[in-house]
Amino acid sequence: MDVAITPISAPRYALVTSRLRAARSGGWREVEHKPVWFAGDTGCDAIQAELVDGGDGSEAFLGGGGVADKVVLIARDVYVDYPDVVLTDRLLRHRPAAVLYTTRAGYQGGPPDVYYNYRTVESHPPPPSAVIDYAAALDLLRRPPRLVEYQAQYRVEAGTCAHVVATLAGSDPRAGRVVVCAHYDSVPGSPGAADDAGGVAVVLALAERLSAQARRGQPPRQTVTFVAWSGHETGVHGSSQFLGRHPEFVASCRFALNFDGIGSRLHLNQMLGCGSPEVLAAVQGRVAGCGYEWPMSIGPGGLDVINLTAVGVPWVSLGQGLTAWAHTPLDDVDSCSPGALAAPLVAAWAILEWAVEAAEIPRGYPPALAADAAEYCARFGWGPIVDED
Numbered sequence: 001m002d003v004a005i006t007p008i009s010a011p012r013y014a015l016v017t018s019r020l021r022a023a024r025s026g027g028w029r030e031v032e033h034k035p036v037w038f039a040g041d042t043g044c045d046a047i048q049a050e051l052v053d054g055g056d057g058s059e060a061f062l063g064g065g066g067v068a069d070k071v072v073l074i075a076r077d078v079y080v081d082y083p084d085v086v087l088t089d090r091l092l093r094h095r096p097a098a099v100l101y102t103t104r105a106g107y108q109g110g111p112p113d114v115y116y117n118y119r120t121v122e123s124h125p126p127p128p129s130a131v132i133d134y135a136a137a138l139d140l141l142r143r144p145p146r147l148v149e150y151q152a153q154y155r156v157e158a159g160t161c162a163h164v165v166a167t168l169a170g171s172d173p174r175a176g177r178v179v180v181c182a183h184y185d186s187v188p189g190s191p192g193a194a195d196d197a198g199g200v201a202v203v204l205a206l207a208e209r210l211s212a213q214a215r216r217g218q219p220p221r222q223t224v225t226f227v228a229w230s231g232h233e234t235g236v237h238g239s240s241q242f243l244g245r246h247p248e249f250v251a252s253c254r255f256a257l258n259f260d261g262i263g264s265r266l267h268l269n270q271m272l273g274c275g276s277p278e279v280l281a282a283v284q285g286r287v288a289g290c291g292y293e294w295p296m297s298i299g300p301g302g303l304d305v306i307n308l309t310a311v312g313v314p315w316v317s318l319g320q321g322l323t324a325w326a327h328t329p330l331d332d333v334d335s336c337s338p339g340a341l342a343a344p345l346v347a348a349w350a351i352l353e354w355a356v357e358a359a360e361i362p363r364g365y366p367p368a369l370a371a372d373a374a375e376y377c378a379r380f381g382w383g384p385i386v387d388e389d
């Protein structure tokens with residue numbers, strides 16, 4: 001197996017200061033929060049402004065000039081929100097001084113993560129933003145403070161990280177390439193055991209099994225490339241860069257199998273896929289007999305394989321429910337189990353046995369799915385980056 005370490009450029013966010021306080025009759029009180037590093041700085045002087053209820057962040061709440069130069073509180077299920085161009089543009093139009101986000105009642109994972117669009121974050125910095133938990137948000141709305149003060153400053157530095165790309169040559173030089181992948185980076189503050197070390201573990205196990213077969217004289221017909229992606233949690237930009245720089249890699253792709261959110265004890269198996277009905281039915285047919293339930297949804301998603309949709313590469317991603325634990329301290333090794341890892345391993349092997357031997361896996365999606373994927377990529381700024389230096 002040919003293994004390459006492929007460097008990519010990646011921004012590094014170093015927090016300098018973050019302080020959030022609310023002023024009531026008894027004086028200033030600190031509010032526990034998590035700064036959003038993908039947002040704008042407050043500068044050296046802290047922002048002091050009145051707090052306004054921004055509802056769910058929709059136009060009805062933000063319009064009418066009521067949030068300009070105020071600190072606006074927005075309720076969203078933010079812990080799974082990825083770069084959202086629509087919300088960023090709306091916030092920029094209404095010019096709040098700062099934004100506080102909160103999430104659903106009962107969310108136990110600590111302050112969740114918010115992402116802004118990393119591709120536009122420097123040209124159009126979003127308002128300085130922080131995340132607070134549900135109880136703190138409710139308290140601010142029930143007993144409105146006179147003023148809220150927020151100061152957040154961070155440094156953004158150019159850095160590098162690297163993908164690990166291992167290729168097992170196929171027996172048929174005219175056949176294409178099957179990509180088997182997961183991401184190995186995680187968000188600050190979360191161990192990332194199921195998101196996505198579990199996915200990487202499955203990729204490694206599949207690589208070991210296929211290469212052992214090859215050593216016994218039974219190589220796969222298609223070339224198989226195993227990838228551990230980095231630069232995922234900053235908006236899948238690591239795979240965007242790689243695919244943008246390797247058009248020959250993209251041109252040879254016949255099928256991709258991705259893993260994201262794998263191995264958590266409390267899980268719910270789910271497949272997401274993009275492809276022709278025939279390809280997705282072939283995958284479902286292979287998985288049907290494996291003894292585990294793997295219901296499939298069809299459509300785009302915030303996964304590294306989203307960057308293959310522009311050219312119609314069929315892909316399937318296995319996940320086990322990115323809900324309460326994703327991007328939180330709860331996502332640790334003790335929360336994972338070998339039993340949970342068995343389900344994706346068994347299903348993935350069934351899919352791979354088909355994919356690596358298939359005579360032809362047609363590219364392309366039905367028109368409605370292609371349009372849906374294109375809109376999704378445009379909204380979040382995804383797809384291969386072809387204009388990097």
Ligand SMILES: [Zn+2]
Nearest residue numbers: 195196260261
């Ligand atoms: Zn992930």
